[in-house]
Amino acid sequence: MDWFRRFLGLQPTDNEEATESAVQPAKPIATDAPTQPNPIGKKENLAPSMETLPKRPRDLPPSELDTDEADMIAADGRTRKLPPLETVQPEVGHQLVYGQLSDVGQMRDNNQDAVLSFVSSASLSQAAPNFGLFVVADGMGGHENGERASAIATRVIAKHVIDEIFIPSLSGEIGSSADRPTITEVLREAVQQANHVVSEQVPDGGTTVTTAAIIGHAAYLAHVGDSRAYLITDEFIEQITRDHSLVQRLIELDQLTPEDAVEHPQRNVLYRALGQNDHLDVDPVFRQLPPGAFLLICSDGLWNLVKREEIQQIVLEERDTPQQACQRLVEMANDRGGTDNITVIIVRVPN
Amino acid sequence: MVDTRQFAIEPNKDLLGVDGTLQQNSVLNNRYRISGVVGVGGMGSVYQARDLQFPDVERYVAVKEMLNLSQNRDMREQMKGNFEREANILASLSHPAIPAIYDYFTIKDRAYLVMEYINGKNLEVILSQLDETLPIDMVLGWAIELCDVLDYLHNRPTPIIFRDMKPSNIMIDVNGRLRLIDFGIARVFQQNKKMTMIGTEGYSAPEQYKGSPMPQSDIYALGATLHQVFTNEDPRLHAPFTFADRPIREYNPNVPPMLEAVIMKALAYDPLQRYATAREMKEALETVRRAMQGSVTAAISLGEVPSEAVEEWGSEQTSSKSQLRWKFKVEDEIRSGAAHHEGTLFVGARDHNLWAIYADSGELRWKFATEAPIVTNPDIYREGPTVLIGSDDHHLYSVDIPTGRLHWKLQTKGPVRSSPSVIHGHVFFGSDDGYLYAARMSTGRAAWRYAVEAPIRSQPVVLEDMVIVAAESGDVVALDLSGQFKWRFSAKRTVISTPAIHDGIAYFGSYDYHLYAVDIKNGWSIWRFRAGKPIISSPVVVPEEEIVVFGCADGYIYAVDLFNNRERWKFQTDNQVVASPAYENGNIYIGSVDQNIYCIDAQKGRELWRFQTEGPVTAKPFILDGVMYIGSLDHNLYAIKA
Ligand SMILES: Nc1ncnc2c1ncn2[C@@H]1O[C@H](COP(=O)(O)OP(=O)(O)OP(=O)(O)O)[C@@H](O)[C@H]1O
Ligand SMILES: [Mg+2]
Numbered sequence: 004m005d006w007f008r009r010f011l012g013l014q015p016t017d018n019e020e021a022t023e024s025a026v027q028p029a030k031p032i033a034t035d036a037p038t039q040p041n042p043i044g045k046k047e048n049l050a051p052s053m054e055t056l057p058k059r060p061r062d063l064p065p066s067e068l069d070t071d072e073a074d075m076i077a078a079d080g081r082t083r084k085l086p087p088l089e090t091v092q093p094e095v096g097h098q099l100v101y102g103q104l105s106d107v108g109q110m111r112d113n114n115q116d117a118v119l120s121f122v123s124s125a126s127l128s129q130a131a132p133n134f135g136l137f138v139v140a141d142g143m144g145g146h147e148n149g150e151r152a153s154a155i156a157t158r159v160i161a162k163h164v165i166d167e168i169f170i171p172s173l174s175g176e177i178g179s180s181a182d183r184p185t186i187t188e189v190l191r192e193a194v195q196q197a198n199h200v201v202s203e204q205v206p207d208g209g210t211t212v213t214t215a216a217i218i219g220h221a222a223y224l225a226h227v228g229d230s231r232a233y234l235i236t237d238e239f240i241e242q243i244t245r246d247h248s249l250v251q252r253l254i255e256l257d258q259l260t261p262e263d264a265v266e267h268p269q270r271n272v273l274y275r276a277l278g279q280n281d282h283l284d285v286d287p288v289f290r291q292l293p294p295g296a297f298l299l300i301c302s303d304g305l306w307n308l309v310k311r312e313e314i315q316q317i318v319l320e321e322r323d324t325p326q327q328a329c330q331r332l333v334e335m336a337n338d339r340g341g342t343d344n345i346t347v348i349i350v351r352v353p354n
Numbered sequence: 355m356v357d358t359r360q361f362a363i364e365p366n367k368d369l370l371g372v373d374g375t376l377q378q379n380s381v382l383n384n385r386y387r388i389s390g391v392v393g394v395g396g397m398g399s400v401y402q403a404r405d406l407q408f409p410d411v412e413r414y415v416a417v418k419e420m421l422n423l424s425q426n427r428d429m430r431e432q433m434k435g436n437f438e439r440e441a442n443i444l445a446s447l448s449h450p451a452i453p454a455i456y457d458y459f460t461i462k463d464r465a466y467l468v469m470e471y472i473n474g475k476n477l478e479v480i481l482s483q484l485d486e487t488l489p490i491d492m493v494l495g496w497a498i499e500l501c502d503v504l505d506y507l508h509n510r511p512t513p514i515i516f517r518d519m520k521p522s523n524i525m526i527d528v529n530g531r532l533r534l535i536d537f538g539i540a541r542v543f544q545q546n547k548k549m550t551m552i553g554t555e556g557y558s559a560p561e562q563y564k565g566s567p568m569p570q571s572d573i574y575a576l577g578a579t580l581h582q583v584f585t586n587e588d589p590r591l592h593a594p595f596t597f598a599d600r601p602i603r604e605y606n607p608n609v610p611p612m613l614e615a616v617i618m619k620a621l622a623y624d625p626l627q628r629y630a631t632a633r634e635m636k637e638a639l640e641t642v643r644r645a646m647q648g649s650v651t652a653a654i655s656l657g658e659v660p661s662e663a664v665e666e667w668g669s670e671q672t673s674s675k676s677q678l679r680w681k682f683k684v685e686d687e688i689r690s691g692a693a694h695h696e697g698t699l700f701v702g703a704r705d706h707n708l709w710a711i712y713a714d715s716g717e718l719r720w721k722f723a724t725e726a727p728i729v730t731n732p733d734i735y736r737e738g739p740t741v742l743i744g745s746d747d748h749h750l751y752s753v754d755i756p757t758g759r760l761h762w763k764l765q766t767k768g769p770v771r772s773s774p775s776v777i778h779g780h781v782f783f784g785s786d787d788g789y790l791y792a793a794r795m796s797t798g799r800a801a802w803r804y805a806v807e808a809p810i811r812s813q814p815v816v817l818e819d820m821v822i823v824a825a826e827s828g829d830v831v832a833l834d835l836s837g838q839f840k841w842r843f844s845a846k847r848t849v850i851s852t853p854a855i856h857d858g859i860a861y862f863g864s865y866d867y868h869l870y871a872v873d874i875k876n877g878w879s880i881w882r883f884r885a886g887k888p889i890i891s892s893p894v895v896v897p898e899e900e901i902v903v904f905g906c907a908d909g910y911i912y913a914v915d916l917f918n919n920r921e922r923w924k925f926q927t928d929n930q931v932v933a934s935p936a937y938e939n940g941n942i943y944i945g946s947v948d949q950n951i952y953c954i955d956a957q958k959g960r961e962l963w964r965f966q967t968e969g970p971v972t973a974k975p976f977i978l979d980g981v982m983y984i985g986s987l988d989h990n991l992y993a994i995k996a
Contacts, residue, residue: 179843179877180830181866187919189880221873221880243917249563252594256623258560269563274593282591287918289871289880291857 098124099135099217101350102326106333108304109341115142115149116158116302116346121165134172135217136164137348139230140210141275141302148208156197156277160225161284163193163214190216190225191285194277198227201278209278213244213300220352222298224288228276231306232330232344233314234290235297242316243288247275265307297325298350301332304343308336318349325349375399376419381406383459386468393476395536397421398464402471402505405456412457414471415456419877422463429725439463444537451503461919472535474527477579481521481586487606494643495611496532496603500524500576501636503534508569508632515567519575520557521582540841556590568624573635577628578621578968584609584617597621613642678965679981679993680716684709686727688985690773691974693732694739695755699976699983700741701991702728708743708751709991710758713978718995720758724751731773731813731974735781735795742781744770750783750791762798765789772823773813773852778835781943782821784810790823792837802837811829812892814858815850822860823876824849828871830862832877841877845870847888852934854902856895856916861902869904869914881919885912892934892974894942896956903942903956905931911944911952913959923959934974936982938996943982945971951984951994965994 064153099122119135138160142153167189184192194212201210211228224232228335245251249272253259264270275284292298297318305314309332315337321328329347336345373824376399386403388644390988393400398419407785420437421455424430441458444467448454451472453980457468480488500519507514518538523536561567561573578589585605589597598621602614629635685705692701698719699711704727710719725747732743739755746769752761768786775782780801785789786809792801808827815822820840824830828845847865854861859880860872865888871880886908893904901913901922905928913922928948935944941962942954947970953962969988976983982996 179841179872179879181846181864181868181870181879181882182843183879183883185871185879218878219875222878247593249594253560253563256560256595257624258564261563267563268565280591287881289917289919293857 011139032279035113047270078239083117093178097353099131099133099350099352100325101135101137101348102324102329103137103348104333105346106304106327106337106341106344108344109337111344113147113150114139114344115153116344117150117153118346118348119157119161119348120348121161121169123169131354133219134169135350136161136169136214137217137298137300137304137350138214139300139346139348140212140277140302141228141230141344141346142208142210143277144205144208146207148205149210152201152205152210155193155202155204157196159200160193160212160214163196164189164214167192168216168218179321181353186216186218187225187287187289190214190223191287194225194227194285198277202281205278209276211273211276211302215298215300215350217292217298217350217352220288220292220294222292222352224286224290226286226288227283228273230300232288232304232310233299233301234292235299235315235318236293236295237319241310242311243290245286247286248273279344280305286307292352294352294354296352297322298352300348302344304341304345305332305336305347307343308339308341308345322351325351359397359688360637376401382417382466383457383461385457386415388417389414389836392416403468415468416453418467418469419468422460422465427668431475431951434465436458436520438461440537441467443512447507447510447514449506450504451499451532451534452506453535463555472525472527473532474531474533474537475523477521477524477526477583481583484586487586487608488583490608490610490613491643491646492530492585492644493580494639496524496526497576497580498639498643499532500579501533501632501639504569504572505636506577508572513569517562517567518557519572519579520555521579524579529965541565555692556588556592556594560595561625567629568625569630572621573620573628573632576624577617580617581621595623610642610646612645613639616642623793624644649976663745679995681990681992682709682711682716682718683990684985686989687969687987688989688991689729689972689987690985691731692976692983692985692991693734693736694976694978694983695736695739695741698755699991700732700734700743701983701985702730702732702745703985703989704728706745706747708732708741708753710741710755711991713981713983713993716991722751722753722758722760724749726769729771733774733776733781735776735777738795740795742774742776742783744772744774744783744785746771748785748787750774750781750793752795754904764791764793764798764800768809772810775814775816775821777816782814782816782823784812784814784823785824786810788825789835790814790821790902792821792835804837804839806831811850812862817851817855817874820874821850822853822855824862825852826850826852828864830860830872830877832874832977842881843870843872843877851888851904852892854895854914856892856897856902859916861891861893861895861904862903863891863906867887869893869902869912871902871916871919883912883914883919883921886910887930890932894935894937896937896942898940898954901956901976903935903937903944905933905935905944905946907932909946909948911935911942911954911959913942913956925954925959925961929970933972935973936977936979941996943977943984943996945973945975945984945986947972949986949988951982951992953977953996967992980982 030207103120105116105118117140119138130235138157140153140156142149211230213226213230215222215224226244229248232244234241235241250264250267250270317331318328328349332347333345376388385406387471389402391399392402398421401417403413403417404414422433423428445549453470455469459466474598487523492505523856524536525533557578559571562571584602587600602609684703687704692699699713702708704723708722724745727746730744733739740752742752744750748766749763754761766785766787770785772784779795780859789803792805797908806825808825810825812824814920820832820834822832826848828847830843832840845864845866849864851863860874863869868880868882868884885906888907891905893902895902900916903913905911909927911925912926918921927946930947933945935942942956945951949967951965967986967988971986977996982994985991
């Protein structure tokens with residue numbers, strides 16, 4: 004999260020503030036708080052075009068100052084730790100790491116799934132944001148329609164999110180105003196745009212989409228269809244998207260047990276997908292990810308064949324090598340028949 | 355009359371058009387001369403043909419063609435047998451709303467069913483060509499006729515379940531007569547598809563997907579059909595079984611509530627909650643018709659109302675479950691909430707006073723007079739102990755709790771309508787002069803102030819390392835605890851609502867009709883939810899339900915999902931809701947300008963009870979040890995068993 008605080012000229016939280024003190028106005032209140040060192044070179048590194056200072060600096064006539072109060076600066080009542088002088092220090096688990104794999108499976112002769120990961124890791128630099136975008140799309144339709152639909156949807160979504168979130172954040176334009184769409188809205192627009200392009204260019208195809216933008220520890224998802232996203236920690240695995248499938252609706256209405264759904268003749272029937280209708284309802288999902296947690300996105304080729312406990316176990320066993328976890332999960336699905344295309348992305352958020 | 359292009363045995367390739375349909379004027383089975391295609395179905399076409407058996411009259415028939423696509427010979431024979439059996443059953447039916455079957459035969463890979471020709475359109479086509487809604491009494495007539503034909507089918511010696519009730523299977527002829535077509539005979543030729551498909555039947559009942567259709571499944575599909583006729587919303591374009599999310603009367607207010615109730619009962623998920631028989635539903639519809647014609651003014655009997663509605667009526671009757679402990683009358687309106695310290699409640703009023711009242715007895719302990727009305731909530735400085743309150747007389751007061759005497763006061767340059775927050779030995783509050791103040795509790799002197807440059811009417815939210823405050827300009831500003839700017843979020847209009855903080859997110863409402871979720875690390879907006887009017891109410895987060903709850907000037911109390919920003923429920927009151935909710939033990943407590951204080955189940959949004967005061971309620975309830983304390987514009991402070 005640090006990079007955009009820097010870009011927006013915002014103050015860091017907690018005890019990091021020394022690293023930023025170069026851009027703060029001098030403290031107006033006399034204090035015996037620890038003197039805060041100015042890290043060398045920090046100031047120059049700040050992008051000059053950004054709003055590095057509050058628009059409206061505070062105004063504090065001296066007469067109103069409570070100058071006899073020496074402890075004010077520690078207003079939270081705690082002694083502040085002296086911040087480290089060296090701020091540029093690589094740290095294990097400090098970055099977004101991910102793995103990704105898409106496999107045709109054992110039964111199909113083409114892969115209609117599409118997958119995309121875009122990661123900008125910035126914990127060592129101020130020039131690029133700590134940002135990740137992930138897309139899984141499972142296309143459907145005869146001939147080449149399925150793979151075309153999923154590919155087009157993936158490209159359109161990536162372009163829109165990068166244009167509307169990543170690029171503006173680099174130039175400091177993204178910000179905090181109701182005049183701009185919220186991040187959730189940008190993701191929804193991206194999927195809706197993809198819907199229109201797919202309808203236009205692949206009239207006989209359709210696709211699911213599950214996409215996630217990860218900014219710091221916050222995950223913003225947009226979802227349509229029956230690809231899935233899971234949140235995985237040491238303690239639990241939770242499906243955070245809801246399948247837009249007939250059987251899922253029947254389960255929600257207590258008309259079907261999850262066990263029966265596995266065998267249900269209409270288990271592949273979706274009621275929502277891209278490329279079907281001009282109007283598309285997109286599910287947004289927002290989650291704060293616990294430090295060190297994993298986000299896994301996959302197509303039904305994985306979750307139909309690998310139980311969620313198994314998914315959790317493999318992800319945790321390979322916690323430092325998500326790519327290895329992807330490999331093992333795809334192998335497991337293939338060992339069990341590989342009846343469909345199998346696609347998986349695993350993202351580990353920083354500690 | 356001799357037709358030279360007869361073909362007695364099988365359709366010759368020459369007689370098929372490029373798309374595999376029979377060409378005009380080709381003669382089928384030596385008897386039916388095709389005059390055109392009238393419909394295309396899943397398994398083949400439906401033709402209009404002239405029956406040459408009757409050369410002197412122009413008798414037209416409809417010929418439904420079905421392709422037997424099965425590759426396997428045995429399979430094909432089996433399907434042919436099924437077809438003939440089904441055709442025989444159909445031919446034995448006799449009902450004015452069922453087209454007569456005249457003939458059937460098989461030619462090579464095609465099966466044909468010859469029936470009465472209906473000069474009309476199917477209902478799906480009619481709906482798609484419609485600009486306005488259909489007259490209600492006309493639809494009601496069709497609905498009754500459909501119940502009648504279902505009743506007929508369900509009561510055959512071997513009951514027939516229609517299984518495919520939907521607008522495209524209902525035809526209305528030029529005389530306005532209705533006919534049910536397509537008895538699913540084509541199903542015998544269908545093959546199982548395994549691929550992922552998009553689109554469900556949309557009209558089918560939940561149990562039908564378990565492969566166990568029953569008469570009630572037809573009733574559900576009829577309900578779905580009628581729902582579409584009145585709303586013109588195609589259920590195939592929505593998530594399955596979501597009719598209740600599209601209330602008929604919201605689309606078409608002319609539909610009488612009784613009729614809506616009948617349709618919604620037909621659409622119950624549980625077959626046992628629907629009408630037990632088509633006859634029963636028919637009778638309910640006839641009652642509606644009589645009521646509409648004015649011949650019956652009596653209300654529909656309870657048995658004909660869907661169970662949902664009954665439950666709603668029931669909940670209103672439970673309304674006086676609450677219990678008044680005491681009430682205390684002050685000298686003017688109470689607009690703001692109360693605070694508590696060791697058995698004493700504190701509340702400000704427009705009569706300029708801060709009142710201290712014993713919580714158990716409702717007796718006066720002391721009152722402290724300021725120079726102008728008070729519209730802010732008090733807060734407690736426990737180390738004093740003192741109670742802090744802002745007044746329209748421009749001051750923030752710290753009042754000694756044991757004595758009720760002034761501890762100190764701090765002057766600003768405008769009315770103080772921002773409730774104070776006491777924490778870390780400091781008090782944070784805003785003023786209409788546009789500043790956020792931080793003052794030391796021990797001395798009452800400002801440690802710093804920060805120019806937000808617009809009146810502040812919300813309470814500052816103080817966290818471990820920052821203070822967040824909202825202003826009239828619509829700006830929500832975060833500062834660190836020494837008054838250094840961190841970030842700003844700008845709503846389109848005023849924010850009076852005090853942010854609720856949960857899991858790193860600030861939730862607050864604005865006059866711009868939105869509830870915002872903003873990341874407190876950087877002020878980025880995560881999502882927003884649009885209500886119907888300005889949101890003045892300060893939200894409360896209910897972590898157990900993963901919802902945020904708030905009132906709105908549109909009269910509703912909303913619960914919005916934290917993770918997908920969709921409405922979980924909303925609860926309607928009879929006037930604006932500017933008050934803030936409190937949450938306690940699974941319940942939401944909130945007042946409305948309609949003079950009531952409501953207790954609502956946080957999970958479902960159902961009313962548990964309400965308590966009526968004699969004036970609008972704008973204060974936030976304060977709940978302690980199972981008792982709710984809340985003031986009203988009727989000048990009273992109430993203590994009510996929560
Ligand atoms: N007896 C008839 N007279 C006139 N038109 C008819 C008649 N039967 C059917 N049609 C027309 O043909 C269309 C298709 O007919 P039908 O619903 O029987 O076949 P289908 O849709 O192929 O069947 P299924 O729904 O089982 O696939 C109808 O919507 C209607 O417009
Ligand atoms: Mg039909």
